[in-house]
Amino acid sequence: MPYVNIRVTRDGVTAEQKQALIAGATQLLVDVLGKNPNTTVVVIEEVDTDNWGIGGESVTERRKRGE
Amino acid sequence: MPYVNIRVTRDGVTAEQKQALIAGATQLLVDVLGKNPNTTVVVIEEVDTDNWGIGGESVTERRKRGE
Amino acid sequence: MPYVNIRVTRDGVTAEQKQALIAGATQLLVDVLGKNPNTTVVVIEEVDTDNWGIGGESVTERRKRGE
Amino acid sequence: MPYVNIRVTRDGVTAEQKQALIAGATQLLVDVLGKNPNTTVVVIEEVDTDNWGIGGESVTERRKRGE
Amino acid sequence: MPYVNIRVTRDGVTAEQKQALIAGATQLLVDVLGKNPNTTVVVIEEVDTDNWGIGGESVTERRKRGE
Amino acid sequence: MPYVNIRVTRDGVTAEQKQALIAGATQLLVDVLGKNPNTTVVVIEEVDTDNWGIGGESVTERRKRGE
Numbered sequence: 001m002p003y004v005n006i007r008v009t010r011d012g013v014t015a016e017q018k019q020a021l022i023a024g025a026t027q028l029l030v031d032v033l034g035k036n037p038n039t040t041v042v043v044i045e046e047v048d049t050d051n052w053g054i055g056g057e058s059v060t061e062r063r064k065r066g067e
Numbered sequence: 068m069p070y071v072n073i074r075v076t077r078d079g080v081t082a083e084q085k086q087a088l089i090a091g092a093t094q095l096l097v098d099v100l101g102k103n104p105n106t107t108v109v110v111i112e113e114v115d116t117d118n119w120g121i122g123g124e125s126v127t128e129r130r131k132r133g134e
Numbered sequence: 135m136p137y138v139n140i141r142v143t144r145d146g147v148t149a150e151q152k153q154a155l156i157a158g159a160t161q162l163l164v165d166v167l168g169k170n171p172n173t174t175v176v177v178i179e180e181v182d183t184d185n186w187g188i189g190g191e192s193v194t195e196r197r198k199r200g201e
Numbered sequence: 202m203p204y205v206n207i208r209v210t211r212d213g214v215t216a217e218q219k220q221a222l223i224a225g226a227t228q229l230l231v232d233v234l235g236k237n238p239n240t241t242v243v244v245i246e247e248v249d250t251d252n253w254g255i256g257g258e259s260v261t262e263r264r265k266r267g268e
Numbered sequence: 269m270p271y272v273n274i275r276v277t278r279d280g281v282t283a284e285q286k287q288a289l290i291a292g293a294t295q296l297l298v299d300v301l302g303k304n305p306n307t308t309v310v311v312i313e314e315v316d317t318d319n320w321g322i323g324g325e326s327v328t329e330r331r332k333r334g335e
Numbered sequence: 336m337p338y339v340n341i342r343v344t345r346d347g348v349t350a351e352q353k354q355a356l357i358a359g360a361t362q363l364l365v366d367v368l369g370k371n372p373n374t375t376v377v378v379i380e381e382v383d384t385d386n387w388g389i390g391g392e393s394v395t396e397r398r399k400r401g402e
Contacts, residue, residue, distance in 0.1 A: 149318050149326070149328065152318050152319060152321075152326060153321075153325070153326050153329065155321075156321030156324060156325065156326055157321075157324045157325070159321075160321065160323070160324035161324065171323055171324050172322070172323045173322070173323075174322070174323070174324070175320070175321065175322050176320075176321035176322075177275065177315055177319060177320055177321075178318075178319040178320075178321075179315075179319070180319070
């Protein structure tokens, strides 16, 4: 029954990469805590770079400056 | 002041269904805990089937296999 | 597979009330969207009144003032 | 390392306003708790008015009625 | 900068298991998306079994019935 | 109606500091987006240092090493 939420910037994550995140996070819960994979839920959220900030600045602005 | 967050797969949920979820969740908090409906917030999130996984697999993949 | 998260202030919510919230939220998803109750997850979070603010003030402070 | 999540209705929030929210929330954590701004993350979520309810009604419906 | 949130029932998860979840989730983001581990955040939430429901019933109740 | 969620490590944040976070976050939404403070909600979550990871390591472990 675990629930895993993964938030990343929206940067062209492919369906294959999403599938790999889902499989990997589920296996992690099986390996570490012995959870049942059939009831383990993984939800991926993709966030626009305007909407994600770090260091007091949006990722959009940071990338413009080359960071 | 309660806050209810409902996450479902993005499957053509209509505005009427969303309204029914909002009304029902608000009434539930009134009925069970005596909360004030006027300050009860409900937020619905719709998640693409590529981004929702269960059993180590995305819902997109599961549906391809007929599950 | 829906996921419902209910946040309320920590005010002595009983196990029976929690059970009623879980049953009611699950039934709501069945009734409105035809979801499978067996894979519907409900998580209740109780938040200390010092940690919950509305109107720019913690609930603790509001209650001291009789609101 | 603090993490701030701001949810608002999707109402044409501009990139400049988002930048102001990110800068302001980060500075708040610096001022109040002495946190390191370089590891402070702010994520803004914009929610459709059909998907946000208060008082048992979606914001879309409330606005139709002039509230 | 990714952010991973893992929710599990409160069942005596040890500090070593938490460390394994943190390390594994971080490595997953490195492997699949090439993310920088130094800015990858993992937050684990442990939820009382009274507060976690599935199938319309709390985990506490399910366990009493031997499920 | 905005909703702000602030997550920090559990490090003895005082009621006064929590009140300052609530007041500051609410004012930020008023200043930047013209939101109504009376319906702006702020929820603060404090997370044990065992349960918060960055750089693949729990904050507990990082602090033991003097970081």
